[in-house]
Amino acid sequence: MSRRRKFGSVLVRSARDGHKYVQARYQPPVWAYSKWPDLPRHYTKNFDAEYTAMAEAWLAEQERLIKLGSWEPPRIEKTKELSSTITFREYALDFVQNRRKPNGQRIAPTTREKYLQYLDDYLLPVLGDKPIGSIGPRDIEKWADSMRVGKAGEGVSVKHKAYVLLREIFRDACERELDQDGTTLLTSNPVHIQVRKPAVRFQFVDFGPGELKTLYRAMPPRFAVLIYLIGAMALRPGEAYGLQRRDVKLKDDLSGGEINVVRAAKEYREKDPETGKIRKRILVNSTKTEGSQRKVLLPPYICKALDQHLRSFVVDRPDAYLFTGPKTGDVVNAQTVRNAWYRARKSVPLLEEKKSPLYDLRHRAISHMAAFTKSIKTVMDTAGHSRSDTDLYYQHATDPERRKVIDGIEAEVRDYEAGQSSEDRMTDGEGGGSDSAESVARLLDRVGAGARMELLKAMGDEERGEVMRHLSPETLNETFSRMLTEPDVR
DSSP: EEOSSSSOOEEEEEEEEEEEEEEEEOOGGGGGGGGGGTTTSOEEEEEEEEGGHHHHHHHHHHHHHHHHTTOOHHHHHHHHHHHHHHHHHHHHHHHHHHOOOTOBBBHHHHHHHHHHHHHIIIHHHHTTTTTTGGOHHHHHHHHHSSOOOOOOOTTHHHHHHHHHHHHHHHHHHHBBBBBBBOOOOOOOOOOOOOOOOOOOOOOOOOHHHHHHHHHHHHHHGGGTTTTHHHTOOOOOOOHHHTOOOGGGOOOTTSEEEEEEOOEEEEEEEEEEEEEEEEEEEEEEEOSGGGGGEEEEEEOOOHHHHHHHHHHHHHHSSSBBBBOOOOTTTTOOHHHHHHHHHHHHHHHHHHHHHHHHOOOOHHHHHHHTTTSSSSHHHHHHHHHHHOOGGGGGGGGOHHHHHHHHHHHHHHHHHHHHTTTOOHHHHHHHOOOOOOOOHHHHHHHHHHHHHHHHHHHHHHSSHHHHHHTTTTTTTHHHHHHHHHHOTTTTTT
């Protein structure tokens, strides 16, 4: 049975099992096809046979919306309904738990735990219970105001990290397609504000091989060689903790060797599902980027120290970690090393005065490497630096350049032990460059870091290397700091 109507129709239908139902049906307005070209010819909705009045009312509502010009396809209505019911908490937690890298790999557990911490501490208390579709720019502004920043800039870094996560959550809600029609949960991103990125605060403290040896002797013997691996060979602490016996290859006479950096140890927080308590875990996984995986050549004095370490503290098994906890026998906890570093740091007054973190050793190593080669690319490859900006120099790390770095590190120590300074050695060597290079270096000392990088990019390899030899220590360190202090590539 059907009834002729001015708008749509209501039909009585029979299901395969004989069950009767009412089907309401109508055609979308002609003007809607210009906005949504893929609209079907008809829309239908089924009701139980006894609810004919509801079918009539539904058709009447669709007719009213069409006359007002506010009609939208049902799929959009469903999306709006979803956005008005799903909370920011539900969507954000799902986003973090299922987050993947651009290459399709799941994010590391350490990264996931950091995201969850930002949610719990900073985002959910303000936005968690709000329907995600109801959150507007004003709500985002209120959240930003809720995260206070101290007069000295305390809290800038964590605020920016929480902001980046918030922005990505809403970007996902605007871009993730919910159906084959390309419908998304949100049509616009309410995160319009910009939260300033913390200024790079690079505090480089330089020191020579004498201080490095002092630190080596001041560390507990089972961690002493870390000083050389980080402070001379520029390993990241986590990369050093992830080293295994099979990663070390030393010549029989200890005149050279290499280590294979393929993994890194990271700390992350894990919540016990039963007790709710937060526990620290250590995850050993591949390095953060493929560019960080590398072979690092070793000078003889580090080979000797590493050989002694292997004999004293590492069990004879290929997968045995080089650095283990004295009680656990498992890969060392980073805090254990940091505690040892804080005590050892007191042996070098300059480091203690500046409260230098362990990571400053890596900065020191890279700065010293730069004195032994004209190729910045070689320095960055040795240090496992993957920032794309380094490719501006259009250089390739060659074996001869790598050898210059290793020979320079070894010579620096030999000169120290012979009572000479590394500065005297370099002055007596190549001569220090031309007057022209010195003039250009003085100019680069006065310009901003961005302009300096562009000028260096425009130079040839030889010219660039010569100029950089004449940069002031402050300028050279500032240039490197732009590469070293990026959180994603440290």
